[in-house]
Amino acid sequence: MSVLVYTELADGQFKKSSLEAIFYGSKVAAQVGGSMTVLAIGSASDDELAKAGNFGASKVLHANAQNLASENIMAYSKVLSETAKSLSAKVVISAKSSLADAVMARAAGALKAGLVGNVVELPNTTIGFKVKRSIFTGKAFAETSITSDIKFIAIKKNVLPLEETTNSATVEKLSVDTGSLTESSKVLETIKATGAVSLPEADLVVSGGRGMKGPENWQPLLDLAEALGAATACSKPVSDLDWRPHHEHVGQTGVKVAPNLYIACGISGAIQHLAGVNSSKVIVVINKDPEAPFFKAADYGIVGDVFDVLPKLTAAVKAL
Amino acid sequence: MKILVCISSVPDTTSKISFEENDTKFSKGGIQYIIGPYDDYALARGVELRETLGGTLTVLNVGLADAEPQIRKALAIGADDAVRIDAEPTDSFFVASEIANYAKDKGFDLILMGRETTDYNSGVVHGIVGELLGIPSFSPVMELKLEGNTATLAREIEGGKEKLEANLPLVLGCQEPIAEWKIPNMRGIMSARTKPLAVIAPSSDALTSIDKYELPAPKGACKMISAEDAGSLIKLLQTEAKVL
């Protein structure tokens, strides 16, 4: 049973979530007794691509062409479905991301494959093909059977602890018939925060709510994030008020994160906010109100003023 | 302009989730249902476009009869007519096939829906619909403007956004701030009662099925640290929680 892993590159490197997908894919391949191939689309060096081997891959197919340089949902999904067809892949795996959702969806549509997202464990293949996935934005799980011949699964972040080896994978160029990838859209402009840690990928997140009182007060939070090497996030009202950019908004209607550490500063812990952060391993809450609901979902809590507490945390991180 | 907006009917975001029949069924008792929050953004933008450009806006739901209050609400907000595909929406591929089967010969210029539902969070129905209809799909879309046959849109990417241009017809998975949620007014509510709502039998098969549900293990107690001694938290995160 052949396994294909769809990966994403950012700035010429595998995204961490994609390495997790490769590692997960190698475990699935071992479980079902098949081979695993990694598909990488976009630009990256062969040395970087060979790193897939450290996480269990033996072969990487690399598709790189002019119209694959920027995120191109239609072209990427075409490359994915064509590759799956030519390899007769029975299981197609990716890490969940908003781009992967769109790409996997179209490829699954083309192959009439059942698709399950937010998978949190290795599949159970003793009878049929069952996966456990997170539903209701982390409030529950569902054991789901995929009954189609080809199975598509998208895994959540931090599902399996990564184990690195020194193996290396062979990299093969995948020739893509770019003529058949019709230009259905034209990118006009890409606006992207530079140098910032990507929020969906981050292992550490520092997040601010309305308790920060205004955009001019964000510096102490940014200082802590910088000292930790963490990504920054915010609650919905904060992005609604334009205190912080929209892509930092976490929660049920925003980005869903699953870092090792989530530090909430001046956030009350409304159920819709918790829905986006409840997959974090450890949650720290700083709030001046001891009754704030967020403390019930926290592992560590500090009752106090964020503007007093944040500089102390930053100093302690710098002293490590 | 011919617009189709697909809506899901999902538990209110504050709902307490529980299961019954030996954890094989979601307990609907006591649950308040709403239009999916992301679908609500898609609907709001659809209604704005329909108001400025004319044409028709059809709202579609794949769901059982208990979704009808949410469909009526969409009609009250401004949809002209509604379709309900009479089936439990349990599988993304199934829901997408039903939408595509309905839409395929109707000439919609735009098919809008939320980027994902807030119950199963799959975020893939728009893409499958686009593929099945052979037209482009984009998600998550946070801005949408139309000029003639050309749509200008902004898609959220990690750490920012990408503005792009594409020709109709399109399928779009929407999110804020594409438009503000709309609240129906009295006139809308009155007129919604008489707007057509067609019920159609499903025609495709699901490719996945849920065998069993499970709730997460309860969270342990929260360890409190005094504000004076806040710095000691960092040591605990390093040595006890082992996340630094």
Ligand SMILES: Cc1cc2nc3c(=O)[nH]c(=O)nc-3n(C[C@H](O)[C@H](O)[C@H](O)COP(=O)(O)OP(=O)(O)OC[C@H]3O[C@@H](n4cnc5c(N)ncnc54)[C@H](O)[C@@H]3O)c2cc1C
């Ligand atoms: C359909 C729907 C979807 C939603 N989706 C989301 C979502 O995705 N994400 C989201 O975040 N919200 C979402 N919300 C909104 C949510 O219900 C809450 O309104 C929101 O999360 C509250 O944000 P907050 O905690 O920043 O603000 P508040 O609730 O106002 O909390 C501010 C907190 O800061 C504390 N505070 C104030 N000053 C200080 C200080 N100096 N030091 C320390 N603490 C201080 C206060 O005690 C308070 O607890 C949604 C709502 C709806 C209806």
